[in-house]
Amino acid sequence: MKVAKFGGTSLANAEQIRKVCDIVLADPDRKIIVVSAPGKRDRNDTKVTDLLIALAERYLAEGEAEAELAAVVERYREIARGLELSEEIVDVIEADLRERLKLDRSRPEMFMDALKASGEDNNAKVVARYLQSKGVAASYVNPKEAGLLVSDEHGNAQVLPESYEYLRTLREREGILIFPGFFGYSPAGELVTFSRGGSDITGSILAAAVKADLYENFTDVDSVFSANPNMVKNPQPIEKLTYREMRELSYAGFSVFHDEALIPAFRAGIPVCIKNTNNPSARGTMIVFEREPNGNPVVGIASADGFVSIYVSKYLMNREIGFGRRLLHILEDENLSYEHIPSGIDDISVILKEDRFDAEIEKRVVERIRKELAVDDVVVQRGLSMIMVVGEGMRHNVGTTARAAGALARAHVNIEMINQGSSEVSMMFGVQAVDEEKAVRAIYEEFFQSGPEKKHALEKETVTNR
Ligand SMILES: Nc1ncnc2c1ncn2[C@@H]1O[C@H](COP(=O)(O)OP(=O)(O)O)[C@@H](O)[C@H]1O
Ligand SMILES: N[C@@H](CC(=O)OP(=O)(O)O)C(=O)O
Structure with a gap:
């Protein structure tokens, strides 16, 4: 059935x-x-x-x-x-x-x-x-x-x-x-x-x-493509994706499939096929537990705008027990969920959806962070886009981050932040919203259009998310 x-x-x-x-x-x-x-x-x-x-x-x-x-x-x-x-x-x-x-x-x-x-x-x-x-x-x-x-x-x-x-x-x-x-x-x-x-x-x-x-x-559309077809001309179709790859991509902007729609099918082990009503004989994209590696560590590049970052710095933050909890508690009191938290030794950024963070909330949150956490600095930056580079092959592939960052540098896109996802199958770059399309195209060219000599042949194992 x-x-x-x-x-x-x-x-x-x-x-x-x-x-x-x-x-x-x-x-x-x-x-x-x-x-x-x-x-x-x-x-x-x-x-x-x-x-x-x-x-x-x-x-x-x-x-x-x-x-x-x-x-x-x-x-x-x-x-x-x-x-x-x-x-x-x-x-x-x-x-x-x-x-x-x-x-x-x-x-x-x-x-x-x-x-x-x-x-x-x-x-x-x-x-x-x-x-x-x-x-x-x-x-x-x-x-x-x-x-x-x-x-x-x-x-x-x-x-x-x-x-x-x-x-x-x-x-x-x-x-x-x-x-x-x-x-x-x-x-x-x-x-x-x-x-x-x-x-x-x-x-x-x-x-x-x-x-x-x-x-x-x-x-x-005939399939899921490796980049949004509204941003990249004739992007490569994807034949097979793992559930985890698709979840990351749809969460990060591949609007072709709702990111919350994968979990029920995944838990029950039901394969998903994305197909075209206007061309039903096209094979479409299969979403499954595992797929064979194809030599490219990256399977897709997604992006979305409308993010805001709250950057907080405090000397010796790393030694302060409970700092992260107290910071997140302030957000919880405002009923805000967060999307990413890139962090360093003395600083942390919390990335949120901008539409839920109006000027009034911003004022309250910033005041509380200053007062209750006695921080050195807190800076709110609006108008950010998140670019998500996804692929099971990235787990076994050294240098993918450097290639993506290099592509952005060559395209003169300033990277506001990087988050190497803990899932190991994604990495996120925060850029100014005006640079979003340029960034997607630059990374797409690096991983999908640079000729076979640039393709990494290191990926040997079967990629899996079981
Ligand atoms: N990476 C991608 N691959 C395929 N389609 C994409 C991708 N990113 C965005 N889209 C867009 O998603 C659209 C299909 O999703 P949607 O409009 O929600 O369709 P539906 O009406 O069938 O629910 C496509 O027409 C395409 O413009
Ligand atoms: N019609 C609803 C639900 C939906 O899934 O629509 P669509 O299949 O057109 O994306 C919406 O627009 O949100």
């Missing part, structure tokens, strides 16, 4: 949905189908999830949002017409949205999640209806009734372990099951969404629960 997830771009309009259904019907093992909300039809389009956020925001602010509601309903109307479905499904969707708008607005996060999730929920109903119209035994599955239980952190849910047992019973159901991605229900029965892009997580949970032979993740 296979679980197949189709992303927003794969379901953006009627033509795409027809392709998806052809793919589903082409393989009888594709039994559980996870769908996203309709995504962008072209570069300048808006995803239905973003239309729904706009709808919820306006309704929360003004108690009225007819234009925003109409924009969402129109997307489904266009799809229903293109699929030659009766208009009745559009009425059902509009009625559903109007019901959701009646929910308690005094709890904006709950209200927002209910609206956001309608994108996948209604799309799952459309896809099921279309398959039924073709005489296929397909049915929509409601995540509540199926037992997809999640924590109650709105917009950032985590699956609860008991879900797996409930969801396992999906195996026994007849026909093709169309399951909406992106949300589950808290034990109190409230709808809660995963973070953005979270339909990938739903697919992984279901694949783990039903012990699928394969989790297929259909998107709009």
